[in-house]
Every structure is written in C-alpha cells, then in structure tokens.
Amino acid sequence: MTSPSPAARSQAKFTQGSTMHHVLVMTSTGSIGLVAIFIVDFANLFYISQLGVAELAAAIGYAGTIMFFNTAVGIGLSIAASATVSRRLGAGDAKAARRMAGVALAASFTVACLMAAALFPILGDLIAVLGASGPTYDFALGYLQIVVPSMPLLCMGMVLSALLRAVGDAKRAMYLTLLGGVIIALLDPVFIFMFGLGIDGAAIVSVLSRVAMVAVGLWATIHIHNLLGKPELQHAREDLKALMAVALPAVLTNVATPVGNAWVTMEIAAFGDEAVAGWAIVGRVIPVAFGALFALSGAVGPILGQNLGAGLFDRLNRALKDALIFVIIYSLLAWALLFLLQEPLAYLFNATGDSRDLLAFFCTFAAAGFLFNAALFVTNAAFNNLGFPLYSTLFNWGRATLGTIPFTWVGGAYFGANGVLAGQAIGGVLFAIAAQIICWRVLAKLRSKNENAAASSEAATADLPADALQSQQPIRTR
Secondary structure, three states, X not given: OOOOOHHHHHHXXXXXXXXXXXXXXXXXXXXXXXXXXXXXXXXXXXXXHOOOOHHHHHHHHXXXXXXXXXXXXXXXXXXXXXXXXXXXXXXXXXXXXXXXHHHHHHHHHHHHHHHHHHHHHHHHHXXXXXXXXHHHHHHHHHHHHHHHHHHHHHHHHHHHHHHHHHOOOHHHHHHHHHHHHHHHHHHHXXXXXXXXXXXXXXXXXXXXXXXXXXXXXXXXXXXXXXXXXXXXHHHHHHHHHHHHHHHHHHHHHHHHHHHHHHHHHHXXXXXXXXXXXXXXXXXXXXXXXXXXXXXHHHHHHHHHHHHHHOOOHHHHHHHHHHHXXXXXXXXXXXXXXXXXXXHHHHHHOOOOHHHHHHHHHHHHOXXXXXXXXXXXXXXXXXXXXXXXXXXXXXXXXXXXXXXXXXHXXXXXXXXXXXXXXXXXXXXXXXXXXXXXXXXXXXXXXXXXXXXXXXXXXXXXXXOOOHHHHHHOOOOOOO
C-alpha cells in the first residue's frame, strides 16, 4: 500500500490525538446545532399551545410521529454517507471519498423524492390509524401536506452535515444545523401570530429553514473542502453498492424507532387528546434534554470509521469506551435536571390533567430509561461503521417490537398512559445490554482478523527474494 498524500492524511484527523477529545468536540458541536433545532421545535409547540386550542397540541403529536419516519430515512442516509466517506478518508483515498460524497448526496435526494411521493397520498390514512379524528385530524393533515414535500431538502441537509462531520469539520456541521434553528426561531412567531397562519405557518417556516440548510451545506462541502465530487460512471455501480450496503440497513434501523413511537402514540391515544398532548410535550422535551446523546451517535461514527480504515483497533476500543462514559454521565445529569424542572415545564406548556401527569411521570421515572437508549445509539453507530449494519437493524427493530409492544400493552392495561411510558423504558433496557455484548465481540473478531492478515502478509514478504523486497512500496504506518 502506498503512503497517503499529505492532503488525505490531514483529512483523517480522528486517527491522531485523544479519542475522548474527539468525542467531546464532535458531540458538543453537533449537539449545539441539533439542540438549536430541537429547541425551536420545542418553541413551536409552545407557540401553538398559547393559541389555547387543545386539538392543536395533539395534532403536533400525531404529525410529529409521521415526520419521525421521514427524519429516520434522512438519518439512515446520513449514516451511510458518513461511514463510507470517513472510511475512505481514513484509508488515505481522498479521491474515492469525494466521489462517494457525490454519490451519497444524489442517492439521498432520489430516495427522499420517492419516499415523499409514496407518503403524500396516504397521509390522511396514516393519521387516522394513529387515532386522530375531528379537528385534530384536520390540523395534523394540513401541517403534513406542507412539510412532507420538503423531505428531499431535509435528507440533503442531513447528508451534507454528515459529510462535514466525516471530514472532521464539526464546527461548520454545527453551523449548518444551527442556521435552520435560527431561521425557525425568527420566523415562527411572524408566520404563526402576525400572519395568523397558526400551525400551517409553523410548517411553512420549517420548509424555508431546510432550503437555507441545503444552500449553506453545498457551499461548505464544495468551496471549503472540495469534498463533493461528481459520480463517475465507471465506479457508479461499485460506489452505490457500497453506499447502499450501509444505507439500507441504517434506514431500516432508524425507521424502527418511529414504528415503536407510532405504537406508543396509538396506545396513549386510547386515553384521550389530553394524554396525546402530554406525549407531544414529552416528545419535544426528550431531544432538548438529551440532544447531546442524539448528536453523539452521529459524532462517534466518523471517529470509528477513520480508525477502522487506518487499522487502529486500540483507538477504536478507546473511542467506543469514551462514548459510553459520556452517555452514562450525561444521562444521569439530564435526568436530574428534568426532575427539578418538571413543574416549570408543565406551566410553560399549559399542561393540565392527564397531560401534566404524563409529563411529571416522564421527568420523575421514565427519563432514566434514556441511558439505555443512548447506549444502543452508540452501539448502532459502531455496527454501521464497522461493517455490520444488519446488527443495528436487528437490535433496533427488536427494541421497537419485542421491547415495546408487550411492555407498553401491559403497562397501559394496568397503569394507564403512565404505564405505556414505563413499558417503553423497561423494554429498551434488555436490548441495549444485548447490543453491548455483541458489539464488543464484533470488535474482538475484527481485531483478530486484522492481526491474522498482517501476520500472513509479513510471512509472505519474508519469503520474497532480496531484490523483490527492495522493489516493494513502503507500508503506511502510524
């Protein structure tokens, strides 16, 4: 193997330095942008709740469940882009990384267009299946009919942000998502209140923010990093195959989460609009409180991918351990903060009755389960970047079905809406623990395979005559 060019070497920044430093920097910068978007989503519900129409808050809950499917597709495609591009950067092949980046962006746009076209005609049916009816149904449908056509922009924005993280530009990846949040924060009150558009105004602003994210993301990847290359016909089949080998399982993995949430929404819907409104509030509180853990799952991927491409298995193990340490500390702190802030949150969203009870139960008990959810996020990122994406699919679907349906059904039957949340939290623990066990076994097998291959290569080299040895290209070492 020839030595990588200086440019390629400089782009593989995660193969050097402290792994915990990389985890903290990538996660902190990623979480700022993500939490900015989540806070604005949080603010959307706050603005809507101030209109004094209970059905509007419930409509946001139903619409959010459907939009979670769209977001899951974008997350899966961005995971594939990050994994494939970072791996090539780690191996020192900058040209292949640029080509793969172009393939990833084109594929994400195409897939998102097909998904939006398939979803749009059946939006009403999906909302009805979840349990919406009357004015709540109408509000949710109107919101989705505006937002769903912008799904290609959402997916492209996610992929562009992932490409920036893959090259190690955590700061601009943060600015990209932060931009979307700032636009929504500034324009939401204008469209919702000044223009009198209500929930439709919130939907329009979401579309505008996605346009801005794509524009800035393209500028950064093309003009700052020269990372976005044109797909080449002679490599198109090979590149697309490599991308889809990660993308398809990653999309399936991430779709599992909204499937599980859809089931939870259906279970909670049986207890009325107040309970669904409470669930909508919980759904906005979770990403704000645990935003850093959502960012961690995307941040650790490029770190693992580059070190795998470079064959640095000690750093792989260390990076994964550092990520899990971060999960434990952050989850406990966030849970404690939610416990202290449950009353102000209820007051902020005008939550009363069942809505207030559900929010209080989450902040006091169910939020603790997110420690295990976050651990599963990290192991899924590891599986996707180490070449075992089907494992992440298996564990996420297991959690969304066997780890959700029976537990929430029993919890709801005996303890109402609070029992549904408790069941979802308890069921996730089992799959998080199992995923950890398998993940470390996978790492051990990869390391053993790499060491055996290196030993075989050395043995073959030792058998070569002296003149042949002199003609060999230098092996890259770190």
